[in-house]
Each structure stands twice: as C-alpha cells, then as structure tokens.
Amino acid sequence: MSESALYVVATPIGNLDDMTPRAIRTLESVALIAAEDTRHSGRLLSHFNIKTQMIAVHDHNERQQQQKIIAILEKGESVALISDAGTPLISDPGFVLVREVRAAGHRVVPVPGCCAMVAALSAAGIPSDRFAFEGFPPAKSQQRLNYYSALAGETRTLMFYESPHRIEDSLSAVVDAFGADRPIVLARELTKTFETYLSGTAAEVLLQVQSDPNQRKGEFVMMVQGAPAKDDSALDQQASDTLDILLEELSVKQASALAAKITGIKKKVLYQAALERK
Structure with a gap:
C-alpha cells in the first residue's frame, strides 16, 4: 500500500467463504487491525x-484509541477497522474514529463486502427502491412500541436488527403499531446453516415465531413494508366544501387559487377538482 489510510473492511456475517480476496490482502498488509472484539476477530x-x-x-474506548490510530497514520502506515461481522459502522462502533481520522486529513477507504441488512433486503421480495435502516429498536417495551408507532405512517420499507431474546416481543409490538395485516419479512441467521426467511402479515409471522422455538434463535433482520402512499389528489371534506363555496362566486382559476391559500393544498390539485365540478 503506497499511501497510508484507514481501511474500513467488511467481514463475513456467517459464511467464511464470503471473505473477499481484497479484504484478506488488506488485513495482511496494514500495520494494525482495530477490531470490535479481538477474541472474536482472532478466530477469523x-x-x-x-x-x-x-x-x-x-463503544467504550473508541475516543481513546483514535489517537493511537491517528499516530500510526501520521507515520505513513495504514490501519484496518473491522467489526464482529459485516460492514463496520452499520449498527456497530466506528463512526467517531472515521470522523476524527478524516478531520485529521487522512484517507478513509472502504473495502466492501457483507452487510446483513443489504443481504436480507436483496432476497426478501419486499419493496427495495426506497428503504430506511433503523438499526436496533429500543429494548424497553413501551419505548419500543412508541418508537414503532411513530414510524407507522412511513411509506418506505423499514429495516431493523433484533436479538433472539427480544424478537417475539418486538414482533408483538409491530402488530400493535403497524397493524396485524402489514406485510413483513423476517430474515434469520443469514449465510449460516439455518438461514430462514419468514414472510406474510405481521400477525402471521408472529404466530410462526411463537409456534417454533427454533425461529427465536440467532440474529434477525426484520423488514416492514411501508404504509400505502396517501392520495394527494383526494380532497378532505373541509377543502371540498371550501372549493364549492368559492366556485359559486369565482372562476375555476380564481377559486382554485384562493382555495389553495386557505387550505394549503396544491393549486394544481384544487384546479383539477374545480374543473370536475363545472
């Protein structure tokens, strides 16, 4: 490596065959590897x-270790950052380190590879053109329910990580917040021997997890289909009544313009509605 850099290296999430040749070469070539858990990464x-x-x-020493890493970069050597599995910084430590390394004027280079949420979405059969990754939901039940409820109107596919000891309660909260009929997909143990996808309504997936203890083991990516988009062309009763009153005295153009100011609805929508009434 001719120029020093912090390499952000993705590692397998289960299947070691997913380790890329570039990742291996990078980890062999750098002066130091910064690992989330050295015992876990030692096996890799x-x-x-x-x-x-x-x-x-x-999480507990990132700010302290960043100075040691920046000092190595200052000497013209390179460092690799890895997490326990997958792409670093995705619900894992590393943001503070990357920010400070960049602020110190050093290169940060991604070495792409596995990422559980991307892998899950690619095979889920759920809308993937627009999605929001939310990481781990709150651990406490009421906070989790409030958190999900605040997202219930989101039209993008929502993605969450969840742990085995909370997955059943988390799914119950999804049913309460998003509705029993909201389509969801639950991916478990990706790239591992017991990889499983459960799909259906939130109530159906919850029942599958409740009825099979094996479905409560492992690491989970939970995907919730977004809420249906609102029809912007539909007028509520108050806007409709306002437009009707204005049309009694004004032209279509004038009535729709004034109704837009009163209701905050787009003039184009009101103009089309006014034309249909004439």
Whole structure:
C-alpha cells in the first residue's frame, strides 16, 4: 500500500467463504487491525492465517484509541477497522474514529463486502427502491412500541436488527403499531446453516415465531413494508366544501387559487377538482 489510510473492511456475517480476496490482502498488509472484539476477530484472522497485530476499538474506548490510530497514520502506515461481522459502522462502533481520522486529513477507504441488512433486503421480495435502516429498536417495551408507532405512517420499507431474546416481543409490538395485516419479512441467521426467511402479515409471522422455538434463535433482520402512499389528489371534506363555496362566486382559476391559500393544498390539485365540478 503506497499511501497510508484507514481501511474500513467488511467481514463475513456467517459464511467464511464470503471473505473477499481484497479484504484478506488488506488485513495482511496494514500495520494494525482495530477490531470490535479481538477474541472474536482472532478466530477469523486465524482461519485466514493473518498475523497482523490487533487492538480493541469498541463503544467504550473508541475516543481513546483514535489517537493511537491517528499516530500510526501520521507515520505513513495504514490501519484496518473491522467489526464482529459485516460492514463496520452499520449498527456497530466506528463512526467517531472515521470522523476524527478524516478531520485529521487522512484517507478513509472502504473495502466492501457483507452487510446483513443489504443481504436480507436483496432476497426478501419486499419493496427495495426506497428503504430506511433503523438499526436496533429500543429494548424497553413501551419505548419500543412508541418508537414503532411513530414510524407507522412511513411509506418506505423499514429495516431493523433484533436479538433472539427480544424478537417475539418486538414482533408483538409491530402488530400493535403497524397493524396485524402489514406485510413483513423476517430474515434469520443469514449465510449460516439455518438461514430462514419468514414472510406474510405481521400477525402471521408472529404466530410462526411463537409456534417454533427454533425461529427465536440467532440474529434477525426484520423488514416492514411501508404504509400505502396517501392520495394527494383526494380532497378532505373541509377543502371540498371550501372549493364549492368559492366556485359559486369565482372562476375555476380564481377559486382554485384562493382555495389553495386557505387550505394549503396544491393549486394544481384544487384546479383539477374545480374543473370536475363545472
């Protein structure tokens, strides 16, 4: 590597065959690997016979370790950042480190690879043109329900990570907040031996998880289909009545313009509605 950089390296989320050649070369070449959990990542490095020194960088020491990493970069050497699995910073530590390294004037280079939420969405059969990744929902039940309820009107597909000991309660909250009939997909243990996709309404998926203890084991990506988009062309009763009154005295153009000012609805929508009334 001719120029020093912090390499943000994606690692497998289960199947070690998903480790990319570029990721292996990078981890072999850098001066230091910053790992979320050195014991966990030690098994990965051992499998690929990578001997590079590691240090732990996690939520509790990220700010302290960043100075050590920046000092290495200042010497013209490179550092790799890895998480326990998948792409670093996606519901994992690393944001503070990347921000400070960039602020210090050093390159940050992504080495792409596995990401659980992208892998889950690609095979879910749920709308993927617009989506929002929300990470882990709150752990406490009432906070989680309030959190989901605030998202119930979102029209994009919503994506969450969830843990095995909370998945059943989390699905129950999805039923309460989004409605029993909202389509969802639950992906479990991606790329691993017992990879599973459950799909259907929120109530149906909850029942499948409740009836099979095996479906409450592992790591989960939960995808909730977005709410139907509102029909902007439909007028509520108050706007309709306002337009009718104005049309009694004014032209279509004048009535729709004034109704737009009164109701806040787009003039084009009101103009079309006024034409239909004439």
